[in-house]
Amino acid sequence: MKKIAVLLMIIAVLSKISGFMRDITLTFFYGATSISDAYIISITITSVLFSLIIAGISTAYIPMFKQIEHDLDVRSAKYFTNNLINILLLITTGIIISGLLFSNVLVKIFALGFNKETVNTAVLFTRIGLVGIYFTSLTQIFIGYLQLNKKFVIPALIGLPFNLIVILSIFISAKTNIIMLAIGTVLAAFIQLLFLIPSLYKSNYRYMPFISFKDKNIKKMAIIAFPIMIGVSIDQINLMVDKTLASTIMEGGISALSYASRLNDFVQGIFVFSFVTVMFPLISKLAANNEMVKFKNSISEVISSVILIVVPACFGLMILAEPLIRLLFGRGNFDENAIHMTSAAMFYYAVGMLGYGIREIINRSFYSLQDMKTPMYNAALSVLLNIILNLILSEYMGISGLALATSISALFCSFLLVISLRKKIGPFGLRSNLITLFKVLLASSGMGIVIYVFNEYILIDWNVFSKISISILIGCIIYIILITLLKVEETKILYRFLKGKFGW
Numbered sequence: 001m002k003k004i005a006v007l008l009m010i011i012a013v014l015s016k017i018s019g020f021m022r023d024i025t026l027t028f029f030y031g032a033t034s035i036s037d038a039y040i041i042s043i044t045i046t047s048v049l050f051s052l053i054i055a056g057i058s059t060a061y062i063p064m065f066k067q068i069e070h071d072l073d074v075r076s077a078k079y080f081t082n083n084l085i086n087i088l089l090l091i092t093t094g095i096i097i098s099g100l101l102f103s104n105v106l107v108k109i110f111a112l113g114f115n116k117e118t119v120n121t122a123v124l125f126t127r128i129g130l131v132g133i134y135f136t137s138l139t140q141i142f143i144g145y146l147q148l149n150k151k152f153v154i155p156a157l158i159g160l161p162f163n164l165i166v167i168l169s170i171f172i173s174a175k176t177n178i179i180m181l182a183i184g185t186v187l188a189a190f191i192q193l194l195f196l197i198p199s200l201y202k203s204n205y206r207y208m209p210f211i212s213f214k215d216k217n218i219k220k221m222a223i224i225a226f227p228i229m230i231g232v233s234i235d236q237i238n239l240m241v242d243k244t245l246a247s248t249i250m251e252g253g254i255s256a257l258s259y260a261s262r263l264n265d266f267v268q269g270i271f272v273f274s275f276v277t278v279m280f281p282l283i284s285k286l287a288a289n290n291e292m293v294k295f296k297n298s299i300s301e302v303i304s305s306v307i308l309i310v311v312p313a314c315f316g317l318m319i320l321a322e323p324l325i326r327l328l329f330g331r332g333n334f335d336e337n338a339i340h341m342t343s344a345a346m347f348y349y350a351v352g353m354l355g356y357g358i359r360e361i362i363n364r365s366f367y368s369l370q371d372m373k374t375p376m377y378n379a380a381l382s383v384l385l386n387i388i389l390n391l392i393l394s395e396y397m398g399i400s401g402l403a404l405a406t407s408i409s410a411l412f413c414s415f416l417l418v419i420s421l422r423k424k425i426g427p428f429g430l431r432s433n434l435i436t437l438f439k440v441l442l443a444s445s446g447m448g449i450v451i452y453v454f455n456e457y458i459l460i461d462w463n464v465f466s467k468i469s470i471s472i473l474i475g476c477i478i479y480i481i482l483i484t485l486l487k488v489e490e491t492k493i494l495y496r497f498l499k500g501k502f503g504w
Contacts, residue, residue, distance in 0.1 A: 015159030016266045022163045022170070023262055024328055027255075029174040031333030034118040036255040037247065039181050041111050042125030044243060046133060049099050057088060058140040060225040063284040063368055065148055068217055070288045080217045082208040085141055087218065090211070092137050099130045111254070113247035121178070128182035132189040139189070142196045145205060154199040161195055162188040227372035241387050242402050245394055253399050256338060259329060260345035260403060264353055267313045272306055272357040276364055287368040292425065299365050299421075300429025304436045306357045308488065311440045312479050315448040317350040320455060320468060327464045345403040352407025359414040362421050374420050382413040436488060443482035451475040 030036040061084065068077040099106065107114070107122045114122065143155040169184015212218070246253035286295040317324070325343040363375045386409040393401030422430060451471045459467040 011153065011156040015156065015163070018160050018163035018167075020262065020266070020328060022166050023259060024331075025167045025170045027259065027329040027334040027338075028331055029170060029333065031255075031335065031338060033255070033333065034115070035121065035178060037111070037114070037253075038118050038122035039125055040254055040258045041107065041114075041122045041243065041247075042129050042182060043185065045099075045103075045106050045110055045126050046129040049095055049130070049133060054088070054137045054140050057084070057221070057225045057229075058144055059364075059367055060221055060372070061141060061144045062148060063287065063370055064217065064221050064224065065144070066284045066288045067370075078205070079208075080215065080221075081141070081145060081205075083210065083212050083215055083218060084221065085138065085207070086209065086211045087213070088137055088141065089134070092133055096130045096133055100127055103127050103130070110244060111247040113244075113249075113253075124179065125182040128179070129185055132186040135186075135189040135193045139193045139196065142193070142200055142205075146196065146199055146203060149203040151199055151203060154196060158192045158195050161191045165191055224370055224372050227376040241383075241390060242406065245390055245402060246399060249394065249398055250341075253341070256341035256399055257345055257402060259325070259342045260349055263317055263324065263328075263346055264349040264356070267310060267317070267353060268356055268360075272310065272360055276302070276360050283365065284368045287370075295368075296425060296428035299361065300433060302361055303358065303429075303433050304489070306361065307354065307433065307437050307440050308483070310354050310357050311437070312444040312447055312475075314350045314353040315444045316451060316472065316475060317353070318347050319448055319451050320471060321347040321350070323455065323464050323468050327468055330464075341399050344400040348400050348403035348407055350407075351404065352410040355407065355410035355412075355414040359410060359417060362414065362417040365421055366417075366424075369424070371424065374424075375417070378413050378417050378420070381416070382409045385409040385412060432489075439486040439488050440483065443479055443486055443488070446482050447475045447479040450478045 026036060026039070030039070061081075065077045065081065068080055103123050103126045104119070107119055107126060111119070111122065139158070143158075146152075146155050165188035166184050169180050169187070173180035173184070242257060243254050246257045283295055283298050286292075286298065322339070322343040325339050325346060329342065330339050359378075363378075366372070366374050386405050389405030389408055390402055393405050395401070397404065418430065422428065451474070454471045454474055455467060459470060462470075
């Protein structure tokens with residue numbers, strides 16, 4: 001599992017770099033302006049509608065497939081997959097039609113602070129973008145199918161063609177018409193789907209056009225998926241509240257908040273989701289076979305591995321927030337005010353980075369046990385807390401307060417999730433995880449001090465790229481030395497991997 005996770009990290013790095021190139025291209029041509037706000041809101045709306053349909057279904061799909069395969073056979077599980085896809089297409093059609101009819105209302109709900117012109121632009125983008133939900137829905141189910149067949153690489157690569165096409169569409173839109181922003185995003189989603197087809201064929205998937213609402217597994221799936229849908233929709237409401245408030249604070253506020261979250265997503269996508277992607281099918285199988293000892297060990301191992309990587313990344317992002325944003329986005333129409341807003345928001349997003357990671361791991365653990373209600377209740381509490389903190393902190397801190405509110409709610413609710421899982425399955429290595437966390441915090445603090453000194457005092461007259469590169473390199477060396485001296489057990493995973501790969 002660890003070796004596959006590391007390979008996925010490498011692929012995720014390439015994908016996220018292409019994602020950054022997409023964001024850099026957007027900021028270069030459109031900065032933090034009303035056009036970028038309209039474009040980002042349209043993507044947010046389609047993401048919310050997409051999440052209402054597919055997030056719960058795709059998350060519940062993997063444990064359901066494993067359970068059917070265990071109870072019956074692979075053929076029955078494939079029959080279930082095709083039936084699910086056809087029902088999903090039918091539901092998606094209804095959601096898209098509703099979105100087209102009420103797109104104007106949706107935009108006004110998501111962005112209270114938009115003027116009439118920006119609203120009209122966002123409505124146009126949204127109506128075009130809704131078509132992409134078809135492709136994204138199918139892509140998510142097919143990704144789950146490929147992961148069940150232990151094919152992780154191709155699904156991990158689909159971000160590359162998506163980002164390249166979006167980059168091209170941004171460039172074309174700047175030279176021709178802004179409508180190409182929305183068209184390019186839909187085309188990119190379609191190409192993602194096509195990218196998976198050869199691997200699906202090699203995995204012996206064959207599409208069959210039939211629908212059976214009477215299938216007992218579909219009914220069970222609906223029961224399992226519904227709480228996940230509610231939980232995900234609550235998270236999307238959280239996102240909606242953040243961006244709605246950002247639209248009322250200042251023009252470009254939505255863009256600044258979104259750009260700031262990109263770096264947080266970068267770390268999550270590379271490290272957390274690489275482990276979670278490999279872990280989920282494995283623990284779903286262990287849960288179906290009632291192998292609870294291995295189930296607990298796998299969860300503990302993934303948590304410690306994520307702590308080892310995410311905590312120092314959090315320290316690094318907080319200390320280097322301003323130079324990183326300046327390096328990545330500080331050109332073209334992205335002015336000093338936008339740099340200041342975005343770097344401040346990124347600092348506070350980084351505070352809750354570990355909370356986001358732990359929440360993903362524990363949620364998947366509950367889903368593997370087919371307990372969908374606990375994550376749903378936790379998500380409801382999270383959004384309630386976040387809304388309260390948003391209203392309070394945004395009054396004093398503006399955009400930064402929205403980011404800090406999200407981080408605090410993520411940390412608090414991930415803590416509650418951990419307690420809930422321990423009550424459900426008993427001890428699963430929390431003591432070991434806490435020891436690892438304590439040691440990693442010490443090592444990350446030492447690393448952070450060194451990075452701060454180099455960035456603020458030693459490399460003060462250097463250009464931004466050189467300053468960041470040297471600071472990160474020295475920080476990594478210091479961190480590795482410190483976690484080795486502190487005898488952090490998870491470092492052995494990395495050493496064994498390097499030894500196996502390079503013959504050290």
